[in-house]
Amino acid sequence: MKFVCDRDVLNSAVSTVSRAVSSRSSLAVLEGVYIRAEENGRVTIIGNDLEIGIESVIEADVKEGGEIVIDAKLFGKILASPNDSTISIETNEKYLTLIKSGKAKIEIPGIAPDEFPDLPQVSEDYSVTLPGGVLKNMIEMTSFAAAKTDNDPTRMGALLKIMPDGLSMVALDGYRIAQRNVSLEGNFEPKEMIIPEKSLTELARIIGDSDEDIKIIAAPGHAIFLLETCKLVTRLIEGSYTNFERIIPTSFELELECPTHQIADSVKRASLIILNDVVKGPIRFNITDGNINVSCTTSAGSVDDNLSVDTPPDVALEIGFYNRYLQDVFNVLRDDNIMMKFNKSINPLIITPVEGNDYMYMILPIRLRNAG
C-alpha cells in the first residue's frame, strides 16, 4: 500500500474515527485504525470497537492499493505533530509502515488487517433524513439522563422513536426521564430503536457545529448515521424499553413560570456545600406566596437563597431533589423561562418549555425528613 495525501485531511479523518477505537482492548487490532487505499484514489479509514464503528473516506494520490491497521494513538500523535502539508504512507509485506513528511521519516510496525472487524453492511431499505443540528440537540437535551450502569441495559441507551410526522428521543434512569420531540415534514414509516448513550454522545461530537443533513438507516441490530464525510455505525440495544409514558403526571396542582438562569444559579449556589457524592443534599424548594426559597444543609454548612416568582395565593409546598438531577437539566435548557409543574411533595417535578411540548424533563423528589 502506498499513498500521498494532505496531512490535515488525514489527521482530521483519523482523529474522527479514533473516537470509536478501544483505548485498551485484549486485541491489538482493535486499538488501531484500519486503512484501505484503493487505486481509484479513495482511502477508507475505520475505527471499530464492536459497539460503535466510524468510517471516513478521503481522497489521496494512491500509488499502490492495500490495507493496514496502525496503532491509533501513535498514528494520531504522528499526524498531529507539525510537519509538511503533505504526507506519504507506505507499507511493506511485513506491515512495516513508513510515514514520510518533509525531511522526516518515521517507521512503525503496522498490524495485519485480516482480523479487523468489518462494519456491518446495512441495506438502505429504511432511512430517515434530518438536519444534523436537530439530531444533535435531541441528543444533548436527553442523553445525560440515561443510566451509567443499570441491570436493565435498555436504560443505558436512549429510545429514538420515528413517527409519521416527527421524531422523539427519550432517556431515563430510575429517577428521571428526559424527552425531546421534533416535528418533521415527511411521512415516515414508524420505527423504534434503542441506541447506546455512548454512540449518541460520539455522534453529537462528530456533528459538531455542522448542520448538514444526516441520514439514519435502520437495520436489524444496527443503525447507521450517514454524514457527508463519514458514517457512524452503532449496535442497537435489544430489549423492551421502560413503559415510561404511564409514569408521567398529566395534571398538576401548581405550575410556576421561572426565569431559567435565576433558578439555575440558586441551585448551583445551594450545591456549593454538597462536597461530594457522599454528602448529597437534598436541595429544598420551599414555595410560598411569590417566593421560592432554595436551601440546602449539610455537614459543611447551610445555604439559603430566594427567588421571586408569580404564584397563586396561599401556595405552600416543600419538596427536595438530588442537586445533580436539577443541575443536569439546567445545563442544557436554553429558554429564558421554563415551567416547573408540581403536585405534592412526594410527586415528581416536571420541567417543560413555557409553551408547547417539545421538551419534558421529570425528576422524582427525595422524601424530606421534616417536610412541611
Next chain:
Amino acid sequence: MKFVCDRDVLNSAVSTVSRAVSSRSSLAVLEGVYIRAEENGRVTIIGNDLEIGIESVIEADVKEGGEIVIDAKLFGKILASPNDSTISIETNEKYLTLIKSGKAKIEIPGIAPDEFPDLPQVSEDYSVTLPGGVLKNMIEMTSFAAAKTDNDPTRMGALLKIMPDGLSMVALDGYRIAQRNVSLEGNFEPKEMIIPEKSLTELARIIGDSDEDIKIIAAPGHAIFLLETCKLVTRLIEGSYTNFERIIPTSFELELECPTHQIADSVKRASLIILNDVVKGPIRFNITDGNINVSCTTSAGSVDDNLSVDTPPDVALEIGFYNRYLQDVFNVLRDDNIMMKFNKSINPLIITPVEGNDYMYMILPIRLRNAG
C-alpha cells in the same frame, strides 16, 4: 468580625493566597485561608503551608474587626460562584461564618485563628528591586532544571545570586544546568539564596503578565517578594549549592548556529516513538557536513529527520540525549536562533544565545552503544 467588600476583589485575593494553602494537611487550619479585618478598612488574607506564605491586603468596609480561618477550597468555590458584586462576611464567637451576597445566605463553620502560623517578620535591612517581568523570565528559563527529588535538598531549589551589577539564577539536577544572568543598574550588596522551586513557580504565576517592580527582601532563613498588592514569603533551602561553575566547559570543538524552531520540531518528532518513561530513547544527533540528522529508535519504531546547518568541513559527531532534557529547554527558548556547542560525544552539550552570555543550558549526553 464583619466586613463588606467587592466580591471580585476578595475572590482574586483569596485565589492568589490559596496557592500557598496545603491541599491536604494534618492540621485543618493549614487547609484554610486566614482573614484579619482591621477597623481602618484593611482586610489581610494569608495562605501559609510553612514553606510558602502569600499575603494579600484588600480594602473593605469593616464594621467590626476580628480574625478567622476559612476552608480555602469551599471559600474559593463560594466566591467564584455568580452572585451580587458586593459580599458581606460575618463571624460569630463560635467562628460560624455567614456569607451574604444578593439574596443568598451561606453559613459555614470557620476555624479558630489562634493556631494559624504567622508569616515570618523580616526586617527590610537588605533589599533589591527589579521589574517583575525580568524576575519571571529568570524563573521560567531555569526552574524546570531543578531536581524533583534529590538526596541533596539544595538541588530542589534554584540559586539566586545577587551581584553588585546584576542577578543570576541557576537550577540543576545531576544531569543538566540552566543559568540566566541579568545586568541591572544599581550597586547591590552581594548575596546568595537557595529558593525552593515550588516557591519560584508560584511567584512566577502571581507575577503573571504584570511588569510591576518587585522588591526582594532577604533575611536569615527566608526571603520575601513584595508585589504591589501581595507578598510571598518563602523558606530558603539551607546547605551549600553544587559548585557547578567548574563543570561547565569553556572551550568547544564544534559550535553550530541552529534555527530554534526547526531543531525543536525535529526533537519533538523524534520523541513521538518514545512512548513513556520506560522507553527513553535516546535522541541521536549525527552531525556531518551541513546536516544534523536527528534520529531515535525504540521498540515502537524509528524516526529519522534532517536539518540543514552551517558546519565546518569534515565534521563528524554522533551524540545522544534524553529527549525531555532537550524538549524542556526548547519550550522556554524564544530566540530565532541558538548556539549548540559540542566537544566529543561523551562531553556535555551547551546551548546559549547566538551572542552574549545571558543564558546557558548544559546537558550531559547519554553514552551511545554504537556511536561513530
